[in-house]
Amino acid sequence: MTYLTLALQGIAGLLVAATALPLIETNLGFVRSLDFPRLQIAVALAACLSGLLLVSRDTTSLVLALAMAAALVMQVRYILPFTPLAATQAKAATACEPGDRLSLVVLNVLQTNRNYGAALDLVTRRSPDLVLLLETDSGWQEAMAPLRALYPNRVEQPQDNTYGLLFYSRLPLRGPEIRFLLQDDVPSLRTQVVLPDGETVRLHGLHPRPPHPGHSSAPRDAELVIVAREVAEAPGPTIVAGDLNDVAWSRTTQLFQSISGLLDPRRGRGLFATFHAQWPVMRWPLDHVFFSEHFLLGHMERLPGVGSDHFPITVSLCAAPQAPVRQEKPEATAEDHRDAQEAIEAVR
Incomplete structure (x- = not known):
């Protein structure tokens, strides 16, 4: 048996283990982080499988x-549901009246990134109705001050622990609030956005x-479940x-969708991988925009990098009366509700 065969067999064992471990019901960060690189693991599996069969056909190799x-x-x-080979979950708008259109840019700026001008230029050029910036400290708050002239309504929660957020809106806001759902240093945003016709849209940022080695996924999972329940309890x-x-x-995101009933515009369209911006072979979709069946999708795009480890992502939506008829929202099963309760109890 050659060293090449032994090496390929060892790699094969690791790749199979990396695929099997996330099947375990656990909050261990190391295990949960293996949900992320599924595309990369799939490519490595295909390459290793081909290589091993080329160099060895012994029993162990087979x-x-x-x-x-x-x-x-x-x-x-x-991965397949997030490719054009699958059916779309959120249907596309064929036309949209200006008053029904709502656009949003989401960007994790990377707190240590000081290329403020690139982010400011991107927002100014795209001119969305709503802007959500994450990992923003006081330096980012000061640098984004020019946006206040363009966006008269804002919620600013700068923090130096990589969990600050800045939110800017061209549209009026109703009842904006910063909340600390589970951890007293991790804020989230909840507000209502008032559309030109007077209708309101609830928005959570x-x-x-x-999760990562040594860091449980339980707080993340529970926070998503809490918000999902809030969405389900206040339809609109x-x-x-x-x-x-x-x-x-991931199972957590699928559970979030089932409980909340929100749509994922990536299904049937593509991965829209936003992280890691500097590592092309190690990217996965971490930045999300989910929305209720009241909207059709106008446009979704991953935008050019601005010096962060995340790419910005933009989505335009169309509030259309026929939208709920054209698309089917996810529905939660009894098992989903049990899993949701267990996710919250895991934090308690």
Whole structure:
């Protein structure tokens, strides 16, 4: 047996383990973080499977090849709904009256990034109705001051722990508030946005702590469940946006959608991977915009980088009377509700 065969067998075992571990029901950050690189693991599985079969056909290699093939199928099943090969969940608007259109830019600026001008220029050029900036400290608050002339309504919560947020709105706000749902240093935004016709849209801006080795996913999971329940209990036009520190295909995000009933515009369109901006081979979708069935999708785009480790993302929506008829919102099962309760109890 050659060293190459041994190396490929070792890599095969690691890739199969990386695929299987997230099946375990646990809040361990190391395990939950394996939800993120499913595309990268799938590519590595395909390459390792081909390489191993080329250099060895012994019993161990064949067993590992079968295990890798099964793992590859599993990874592809997670990713496939977020490609053009799948059906869209949020339907596209064919036309939209100006008064019904609502646009939003979401950007995790990276607190240590001091390329303020790039972010300011991007927002100015795109001129969305709403702007949500995350990881903003007092330096970012000061640098974004020119936006106040363009956006008369704002909520500013600068912090130096990478969880500050700045929110700017061209439209009037009703009852804006900063909340600390689970941790006293991790804020979230809740407000109503008043559209030109007087209708209101509830908006939640989130940035929960990420899971990573040594850091449980429980606070993130529970925060998403809490917001999902709030959305379900107050039906009406709703948007949830932000860096959720979770990928679109994870069980947590799927649970969030089931409980909230919100739509994901990436389904059937693409990954729109926003992180990591500087590492092309290690990217996944961390920044999200979910919305209720009251909206059709006008446009969604990942924007050019501005020096952050996240790309900005922009979405334009159309509030249309026919929207709920054209699209089906996710529905929660009894098991989903049990899982949601368990997620909250895990934090308690």
